[in-house]
Amino acid sequence: MTLKFVPSICSYCGTGCGLLFQVMDGQLVGTLPMKTHPVNQGKLCIKGWNLHEHITSELRLKHPLLNTFGRMTKVGWDDAIGFAADRLKTIVAEHGPDSVGVLVSAKITNEENYLAQKFARAAIGTNNVDHCARL
Numbered sequence: 001m002t003l004k005f006v007p008s009i010c011s012y013c014g015t016g017c018g019l020l021f022q023v024m025d026g027q028l029v030g031t032l033p034m035k036t037h038p039v040n041q042g043k044l045c046i047k048g049w050n051l052h053e054h055i056t057s058e059l060r061l062k063h064p065l066l067n068t069f070g071r072m073t074k075v076g077w078d079d080a081i082g083f084a085a086d087r088l089k090t091i092v093a094e095h096g097p098d099s100v101g102v103l104v105s106a107k108i109t110n111e112e113n114y115l116a117q118k119f120a121r122a123a124i125g126t127n128n129v130d131h132c133a134r135l
């Protein structure tokens with residue numbers, strides 16, 4: 001039996017608490033707070049303590065689903081991204097770039113948030129960018 005402690009950052013909110021994933025024989029089995037992390041100093045909220053359950057949940061989406069008239073169909077990433085890109089292009093062509101808004105999230109990294117706003121401004125051509133923390 002092997003037990004490893006893998007350092008990581010909680011992805012549930014923008015606070016960014018440090019944690020240690022407990023990995024036993026290659027399986028994620030628990031989450032512990034990182035005592036030396038400057039943000040949380042050995043503490044986690046209830047969401048952080050249970051992060052491993054979210055990661056290993058059977059209910060977690062692991063592939064894209066395409067909604068066709070209310071019926072969800074499993075598709076590949078290329079098909080999902082191609083469909084979304086085609087729909088965005090059609091909407092922008094028919095209604096203009098300001099008909100689109102991009103909502104970013106505290107549950108992704110700063111770098112991903114930056115890329116999303118860059119995509120909105122440079123690719124779509126709109127300044128309609130907002131963040132879930134303001135809702």
Ligand code: SF4
Pocket residue numbers: 010011012013014015016017040044045046047048049
């Ligand atoms: S442990 Fe709680 S406060 Fe810390 S990052 Fe996760 S959700 Fe946010």
